[in-house]
Amino acid sequence: MKKKDTRVFSAEHRKFLKKRKRNIALVWSLRIGLLALLLGLWELSTQLGWVDAFLVSSPSRIAKTIASLYREGTLFYHIGTTLWETLVGFAIAVAVGYGVALALWWSETVRKVLEPYIVVINALPKIALGPLIIIWFGTGSSAILFMTVIVGVIVATMHMLSAFIETDKNKILLLRSMGASKLQLLTKLVIPSSLPAFISMLKVNVGMAWIGSVMGEYIVSRAGLGYLIVYGGQVFRLDLVMSATFILCVLAAGMYFLVVLLEKLLVKNTEN
Amino acid sequence: MKKEMLLFSDVSLIYHTARGETKAAEGLSFSVSEGEFVAVIGPSGCGKTTLLSLAAGLLKPSSGSIERHGSCGYMLQKDELFRWRTIEKNIYLPLEIKHQKTEENRLRARALAVKYGLGDFLQSYPSQLSGGMRQRAALIRTLATDPDLLLLDEPFSALDYQTRLNVTEDVAEIIRSEGKTALLITHDISEAISLADRVLVLSPRPARVTHEHTLDFGGEKKPMRRREMSGFSGWFEILWKELNG
Numbered sequence: 437m438k439k440k441d442t443r444v445f446s447a448e449h450r451k452f453l454k455k456r457k458r459n460i461a462l463v464w465s466l467r468i469g470l471l472a473l474l475l476g477l478w479e480l481s482t483q484l485g486w487v488d489a490f491l492v493s494s495p496s497r498i499a500k501t502i503a504s505l506y507r508e509g510t511l512f513y514h515i516g517t518t519l520w521e522t523l524v525g526f527a528i529a530v531a532v533g534y535g536v537a538l539a540l541w542w543s544e545t546v547r548k549v550l551e552p553y554i555v556v557i558n559a560l561p562k563i564a565l566g567p568l569i570i571i572w573f574g575t576g577s578s579a580i581l582f583m584t585v586i587v588g589v590i591v592a593t594m595h596m597l598s599a600f601i602e603t604d605k606n607k608i609l610l611l612r613s614m615g616a617s618k619l620q621l622l623t624k625l626v627i628p629s630s631l632p633a634f635i636s637m638l639k640v641n642v643g644m645a646w647i648g649s650v651m652g653e654y655i656v657s658r659a660g661l662g663y664l665i666v667y668g669g670q671v672f673r674l675d676l677v678m679s680a681t682f683i684l685c686v687l688a689a690g691m692y693f694l695v696v697l698l699e700k701l702l703v704k705n706t707e708n
Numbered sequence: 709m710k711k712e713m714l715l716f717s718d719v720s721l722i723y724h725t726a727r728g729e730t731k732a733a734e735g736l737s738f739s740v741s742e743g744e745f746v747a748v749i750g751p752s753g754c755g756k757t758t759l760l761s762l763a764a765g766l767l768k769p770s771s772g773s774i775e776r777h778g779s780c781g782y783m784l785q786k787d788e789l790f791r792w793r794t795i796e797k798n799i800y801l802p803l804e805i806k807h808q809k810t811e812e813n814r815l816r817a818r819a820l821a822v823k824y825g826l827g828d829f830l831q832s833y834p835s836q837l838s839g840g841m842r843q844r845a846a847l848i849r850t851l852a853t854d855p856d857l858l859l860l861d862e863p864f865s866a867l868d869y870q871t872r873l874n875v876t877e878d879v880a881e882i883i884r885s886e887g888k889t890a891l892l893i894t895h896d897i898s899e900a901i902s903l904a905d906r907v908l909v910l911s912p913r914p915a916r917v918t919h920e921h922t923l924d925f926g927g928e929k930k931p932m933r934r935r936e937m938s939g940f941s942g943w944f945e946i947l948w949k950e951l952n953g
């Protein structure tokens with residue numbers, strides 16, 4: 437229920453609002469200007485031959501490469517492949533991580549038993565599992581999915597577990613004094629109070645999911661943006677490498693903003 | 709003889725940690741009868757909060773017995789309102805926990821909130837309320853299940869002085885007019901004198917009742933009025949000496 441703002445402000449406050457609006461506009465125009473300047477310098481320096489466009493590519497060559505991928509009909513195939521692996525891997529990692537964190541919160545004994553294992557798995561560079569993953573999962577999408585999940589799941593678990601454990605002791609005391617069961621503690625307090633931590637975990641895991649899927653595609657793959665990057669590097673087509681990287685930037689940013697949007701929907705109005 | 713709502717008989721409690729054991733209470737005996745407002749004061753770290761946890765049944769005594777008649781409601785130093793719930797939903801929380809969220813109970817809790825000036829804030833979130841209003845909401849939440857005994861753990865100590873006097877006045881008024889039995893834990897001597905019918909003084913750890921006084925201000929129950937009365941400073945002096953003696 438949003439009421440229309442009909443308050444009448446003083447001249448000084450109107451001035452303040454105007455100044456604030458101008459400030460926001462300035463920041464945005466500088467952001468866009470900076471991007472245009474960098475792209476322009478990049479383009480100019482390759483056009484004038486200051487640097488070799490073969491080695492550093494250029495905005496116009498990237499645009500041409502993307503256009504030709506589109507004409508060949510493979511652009512959306514590669515994007516779709518990576519996007520699918522990333523999103524599904526992200527969803528599985530988040531769901532499993534959340535579930536494991538819940539289980540570890542529930543039983544202190546299980547938590548103590550598993551703690552050293554989690555610490556070690558967290559510290560292990562997941563890329564070291566590459567050869568194992570190829571042997572176990574073959575060279576298809578499932579190998580890449582596995583990589584995406586394993587990169588994200590530990591982070592999701594540790595992030596949520598620490599949030600669950602840090603639940604306000606006094607609020608727990610309050611609920612216990614009302615006679616709350618452990619399940620009620622969980623549903624009435626622990627889960628809702630950890631919502632901000634859940635959102636920040638999603639933000640971290642967006643990055644993790646892209647790391648996982650692209651890393652997976654480096655190891656095994658016949659398609660996807662990571663595959664384009666590796667292939668482009670091998671045949672020395674840096675335009676292709678740059679184009680795929682550019683598309684990755686756009687997709688990762690888009691996914692991050694979706695999470696920010698979700699945050700606005702979920703935690704509006706209720707923050708302290 | 710009035711009905712005893714809470715009876716501690718020779719209660720001891722030992723805390724166990726990896727480093728050793730601590731005696732938190734030993735030979736602790738007292739009672740609270742129906743409709744009475746009892747304040748407990750003691751030096752800091754003497755186990756006042758432990759006493760409330762025992763009374764609420766959250767801790768079991770190592771020896772001795774604790775009898776409690778009827779249900780109890782616990783009120784803490786901070787309001788502990790849930791920020792993701794509106795004031796109305798916060799007030800219904802104990803009803804949900806105890807599976808008593810009937811239409812009748814909801815209406816009763818709601819009526820209490822309206823009666824004590826929270827009517828306009830039912831749909832607000834805690835962050836939109838002042839500290840005093842939040843503590844008042846916390847009291848209404850405690851009263852939502854109509855508990856027989858209120859356990860108050862320094863419920864005013866997190867408020868600034870001005871708000872504190874006002875909220876104390878408010879809370880005393882609400883508790884008296886609802887005819888509730890209350891056990892208040894505080895380190896503030898003047899707060900105890902201004903509120904209670906009876907004051908218990910605890911020793912340093914292990915906690916035990918060293919002195920007990922029935923306060924009679926000629927039937928005056930209002931904290932502010934009591935503070936202005938001539939007997940007030942006399943009681944303060946006595947309790948201060950006993951607390952430090």
